[in-house]
Amino acid sequence: YMTFTRKGMFMPVGVAVCAGAIPDGWHVEIVDECVLETPHIPRADTDIVGVSAMTTQARRAYELADAYRALGVTVWMGGIHPSAMPEEALTHCDAVCVGDGETCLPPMVNDWRLGRLQRVYRWTDYPPAPIGTPRKDLLNPADYLIFNPIQTTRGCPHDCTFCTTPAVFGRKFRQRSIPDIVEEMREAKERFRTRVFIFSDDNFAGNHRWAIELCAAIEPLKVRWASQCDILISNNDRLLAAMKRSGCLGLILGLESSRRETLAEAGKRFVDPAGYVERIARIHGFGISLWGAFILGFDTDDWVACRNACRFAQRAGLSMSCYPILTPYPGTGVWDAYRRQDRILTRDWDRYNGASVVYEPARMTPAQLRHAQMAAFAEFFSL
Numbered sequence: 001y002m003t004f005t006r007k008g009m010f011m012p013v014g015v016a017v018c019a020g021a022i023p024d025g026w027h028v029e030i031v032d033e034c035v036l037e038t039p040h041i042p043r044a045d046t047d048i049v050g051v052s053a054m055t056t057q058a059r060r061a062y063e064l065a066d067a068y069r070a071l072g073v074t075v076w077m078g079g080i081h082p083s084a085m086p087e088e089a090l091t092h093c094d095a096v097c098v099g100d101g102e103t104c105l106p107p108m109v110n111d112w113r114l115g116r117l118q119r120v121y122r123w124t125d126y127p128p129a130p131i132g133t134p135r136k137d138l139l140n141p142a143d144y145l146i147f148n149p150i151q152t153t154r155g156c157p158h159d160c161t162f163c164t165t166p167a168v169f170g171r172k173f174r175q176r177s178i179p180d181i182v183e184e185m186r187e188a189k190e191r192f193r194t195r196v197f198i199f200s201d202d203n204f205a206g207n208h209r210w211a212i213e214l215c216a217a218i219e220p221l222k223v224r225w226a227s228q229c230d231i232l233i234s235n236n237d238r239l240l241a242a243m244k245r246s247g248c249l250g251l252i253l254g255l256e257s258s259r260r261e262t263l264a265e266a267g268k269r270f271v272d273p274a275g276y277v278e279r280i281a282r283i284h285g286f287g288i289s290l291w292g293a294f295i296l297g298f299d300t301d302d303w304v305a306c307r308n309a310c311r312f313a314q315r316a317g318l319s320m321s322c323y324p325i326l327t328p329y330p331g332t333g334v335w336d337a338y339r340r341q342d343r344i345l346t347r348d349w350d351r352y353n354g355a356s357v358v359y360e361p362a363r364m365t366p367a368q369l370r371h372a373q374m375a376a377f378a379e380f381f382s383l
Contacts, residue, residue: 028138033060035143042067048112051093052079055329058349065092074117076108081349083168084331086120099123099168100154102132124170131176133184141192148188149200152176152214156202158230160256161267161333162295162326165202173206182217189221196249199227204251206230208239215239215246228252231271234279240286250289250319253280258312261300267333280316292318296376297326297369299362306372310380323376324354325369 033040042049042064049068053061058081065075069092078097082089086096097104100123107126111117131154141147153176154169188194204227205211218225224247231253233239256266258273280290294309306323313321328335328344329352338344343360351358355373357366364372 028135030135030138032139032143035140040064042071042073044071044073046073048074048076050076050078050097053077053081054079055081055084055349055352057081062089062092069093074112078104080164080168081330084164084329090119094119096120097123099170100129100131102129103127128174130180131174133180136188146196146198147192148185148194149198150181150184151200152181152204153201153206156206158270159267159333161265161337162256162329163202164329164331167331173203175207175210178210178214178217181214182221185218185221185223189223195223197223197225199225201227204229205233205239205243208233208236212239212242215242215248219246221247223247224249226250226252228254230254231276231279231283234282237282237286240283240288244286244288248288250291251283252291252293255292256295257298257301257305257309259300259305259308262298262305265298265300266295276312277316280318284317289319291320291322292316294321294323294376295326296323296373297357297361297364301361302363303368303372306369306376310376313380321380323373323380325357325373326359327352327354327356328359 031040051061051065061077061081065077068075075093076095076097077089077093078101082096083098086098089096095108095117096119097108098120103123103126104121108117108121131151136148139147154174155172156163156165156169157171157173159166185197188197226249229251255276256268257263258276260273263269263271263273283290292313294313296306296309309323310321326334328338338359344358345360345366346358357369360366361369
């Protein structure tokens with residue numbers, strides 16, 4: 001959560017606090033309740049509080065927003081869930097930032113100072129600001145296992161029905177300035193002695209040429225890193241070699257399913273799963289470890305298909321594998337479809353976590369789907 005004020009500014013980690021976004025002389029404080037020993041207690045000694053939330057955090061985010069408004073503090077909300085459901089968020093706050101914080105925050109600050117704060121600020125309504133460098137100096141490195149996640153890209157051109165990325169960040173694939181990325185990593189290495197980084201992107205190598213340039217730029221830093229990519233990187237040996245030289249330890253691949261009909265339902269038509277094993281072997285050939293991410297519970301799935309996802313992960317030699325339950329997050333095509341079909345079982349946002357069944361599956365009961373998930377985890381990670 002973020003507060004920002006001339007007396008004290010308080011902001012959620014998920015909202016960008018970047019150079020140029022905040023007026024000089026304003027004090028900024030970031031509180032990440034995920035690493036607190038006790039829940040944050042709202043206080044009145046601030047002008048503005050910004051609260052960022054994913055869907056599974058929405059209930060607590062609204063609780064904090066309501067508490068701050070009761071104290072007379074202006075509350076802004078942003079992040080994935082408020083971006084997807086601004087009307088709902090506005091029942092708990094004074095203004096919503098939809099999409100990029102770097103783009104929306106300056107006009108929000110300016111309008112607040114002039115007494116003309118609007119209700120919704122959409123990043124697509126303003127000239128786009130570059131992806132910013134976050135103020136990690138406002139956080140305590142000791143609170144985090146990996147303190148320096150680096151965001152290098154935003155947006156995705158693919159049309160996967162389960163994914164929130166296009167709704168929040170758009171379909172245009174955007175890259176951050178390579179010198180800015182290198183400088184953030186260099187400073188983290190010198191200041192915090194960071195040697196291992198996470199590139200916290202939906203698709204680190206969505207633009208192969210740009211990713212090769214970035215890998216060449218970070219190679220002299222002599223660091224190690226991991227990220228998430230689509231499996232199309234297997235088409236480009238030059239890219240894979242550059243990634244390995246620059247310190248790539250491993251990648252998460254969003255495989256979703258090894259079944260063609262399931263990928264078609266998911267809107268993932270840019271790859272044929274018949275080639276998964278060969279593609280995975282090609283990436284492994286460059287010494288890059290792989291974590292396969294599957295989704296269980298599409299309408300074409302029954303419990304046998306869930307079991308076979310686990311068996312495929314074993315057969316492909318994946319180092320790690322995960323099996324989240326399909327979750328119809330607001331802003332996704334699945335959410336829109338299941339609402340039209342009256343298949344949403346609950347709007348208890350706490351349960352939108354990838355481990356609860358919040359919709360009516362087509363070929364299993366909710367209990368069977370949950371059991372299939374736990375069985376897949378248990379089998380894959382069994383000694």
